[in-house]
Amino acid sequence: MLEVKNLEKSYQKDKTALKDISFSIEPGKFVAIIGPSGAGKTTILRSLNQLIKDDSGQILLDNQDLRTANKAELRKHRRQIGMIFQNYNLVERLTVIENVLHGRLGYKSTLAGVFGRYTEDEKKEAMVLLDKVGLKEFALQRCSELSGGQKQRVGIARSLIQHPKVILCDEPIASLDPISAQTVMQLLKELTEEFNIICIANLHQINIAKKYADQIIGIRKGELVFDEPAADLSEATLAELYDQPVTKELK
């Protein structure tokens, strides 16, 4: 269970990026965060694994507070939280399987990690996961040779090998064509249920959020506007979120 309580953040004085954000998410749930550009979606997501240091509040993952962790503890927390990026953020020159295995670094001693010495089990698991995301034949190919959709699936495999409790996705499909986008969203949805993970995705497409998410959180100017089951999302709420009617998007 992930609980966020009264999270606050401002990058500059007197300009709050997040104001009193609270929500909680059960395992196995797919959550979409929507809201206008600059609302604070990325800031929330990056606070959840402390890539951004927020100012105050609580972030409890199974009742342990990430915010008060020291450096070594934070490393242990982070390895339970996968992250997927709009630009995939892979090491393009390395092979697909090497990139997947990077997800294990948080579990390894510094030296083993530096030299990239992975166990047989880790390598086998990487292959199983690549099979799962449909990239088994690409294991030894360089990532630079893959399409965007394939790269994003490598990113998903890299986060899965972390054995995560949470996967954070910052606009995972913003650089993808509609078909690849669908594949990636479907995959995330299925994996969330199969592994009983919490999956949180920042999305700009409301129809996709409605289609795949169980729960939708709306953020506007750093404040939480709504947090409700995807099925309940109404035109009126959306109009409030974006300051204008968004009828077409809902269909």
Place this chain on the structure above:
Amino acid sequence: MTGSIKYLSQKHWRQTGVIALVGAIYLICSWILQYNNLAGITAVPKAFAWLGTNFMPTADSMSHVPQIWTKLMQTVLLAIASTVVAAVIAIFVALLGSKVTGFNWVVQTATRGIASFFRNIPLVAWAMILLFSFKQSDFTGFLALLLMSVGYLIRAFMEIIEDEASETTLALKATGASYFQIIFQAVLPQILPSLISWVLYMIENNVRDATLVGILTGTGIGFIFDLYYKSFRFDAAGMTVLAIILVVIILEVLSNQIRKVIL
């Protein structure tokens, strides 16, 4: 619509203005220096004619080839050695100083300052300064080239790290990887091609510069050129220049080939 047209015509006038300004500066400068433009231009063909007759290598100059060759290789090796050592130092410093992998803003600012200091002292000045301490030796040339290359490479490497490795660094940080794991598993593999490309460029550059430094430090191909020149053996000096040009071209072709393979 009219706004953008107005903007474009203004831009046009600005460009004309800049060109006129450059022309004016040139004229003023040559007036201050009492430089006679016409005489300057007419002197060019004469100078080339003189070069052609005097510096043309003759059959005799072939006897100098073995000596030129040894000195030239010395110079090339000096350039390669100084660049490689500079690259090793620069990568460590750049990792400490870049915004992505750097320590804190104090170290980052200091690194930028140091790099800019080494870079902005001209090579000849470095050589002259070092001559006091190390006399005329290969080591002086090595050190002069090293210091300047370090300055350039730190700056270049920092920019490469910031441009090419920030996204992957973020991704591995998020997995819980430690600092050194991120450096070796993400940053270095990611930036390697650009790194090598810069080192190759620096080697080409340093071979040319090593020639100049050699004149000052009395070593390598620069020394032998100076020697021939001052003893009026212009044909041998011409031969030396020819050899330098040849080696520089070969190096450039070679490094372009290597670039093609690694990029």
